[in-house]
Amino acid sequence: MYVYKDITIKRIAHDCFLVSNGKINLYFDPFKIEENLPKADYILITHEHFDHFSIxxxxxxIKESTVLFMNEMTEKALGDQLANKIVIINPGDSMDYDGIHIKGVPAYNVNKFRERGIVYHPKEDKKLGFIVLINNVKIYHVGDSDNIPEMKNLKDENIDILLIPVSGTYVMTPKEALDATLTINPKVAIPMHYGAIVGSEADAQDFVEAVKKKGLDAVLI
Known part of the structure; x- marks a missing residue:
């Protein structure tokens, strides 16, 4: 667990995090959920793949009042289940709930290919990253993405916490994640997308050490 100001961040597995201000519990990409974790007020789902979108x-x-944020492709994968709890969000959309600002940003591949000419996460699918502002702390969950051109515009977002994939399988390598981190310039970078399906803790540690050598802060949680 990592504490930044009055926000706690718990990495559960893979790209799944619990973010809490003590009153509101927000989850990214629930996966391998442990027993006795608090119920969710908000669930943000980056895309429809099983390791990010696990019913x-x-x-x-989930509880009666839980709200789920997802794109249309994920909603189609969900079908009629939980339909009354869903808010559709696409890259470029933003909205406010309970004093929390949620913004969808692009997440896609440029050089991770399923087969020749076909990437794992195409831009046209409108898969998501999220920028969340909670208690004046701005958190950017990158989702499954490469170091994409849109990240150059995020330096002005003044990101506090960057949650960034590092495994190199389907997503950025540690070196590519370092380059993206230097572009975004967060207060703290936290690696993800390792240790559950692909990627190792060594990948995450390599990233943390590389970020620190560049004078920025990074932690393994």
Missing amino acids: DDIRKI
Whole structure:
């Protein structure tokens, strides 16, 4: 667990995080949810792949008032389940709930290919990253993405916490994640997308050490 100002951030597995200000519990990409975790007020889902969008894990943390944010492709994968709890969000959209500002940003591949000419996460699918402002702390969950041109515009966002993939499989390598981190210039970078399906803790540690050598802060949680 990592504490930044009055926000706690717990990495659960892979790209799944619990962010809390003590009153509101927000989850990114529920996956491998542990027992006895608090119920979710908000669930933000980056895309429809099973390791980011797990119905069984969502059901472990959902309650009557939970709101789920997802794109249309993920909604189609969900079908009629939980339809009354869904808010559609696409890259470029932003909205406010309970004093929390949620913004969708692009997440896609430029050089991770399923087969020749076909990337794992195409831009046209409108898969998501999220920028969340909670208690004046700005958190950027990159989602499954490469170091994309849109990240150059995020330096002016003054990101406090960057949650960034580092495994190199389907997403950025540690070196590519370092380059993206230097572009975004967060207060703290936290690696993700390792240790559950692809990527190792060594990948995450390499990233943390490389970021620190460049004079920025990074932590492994």
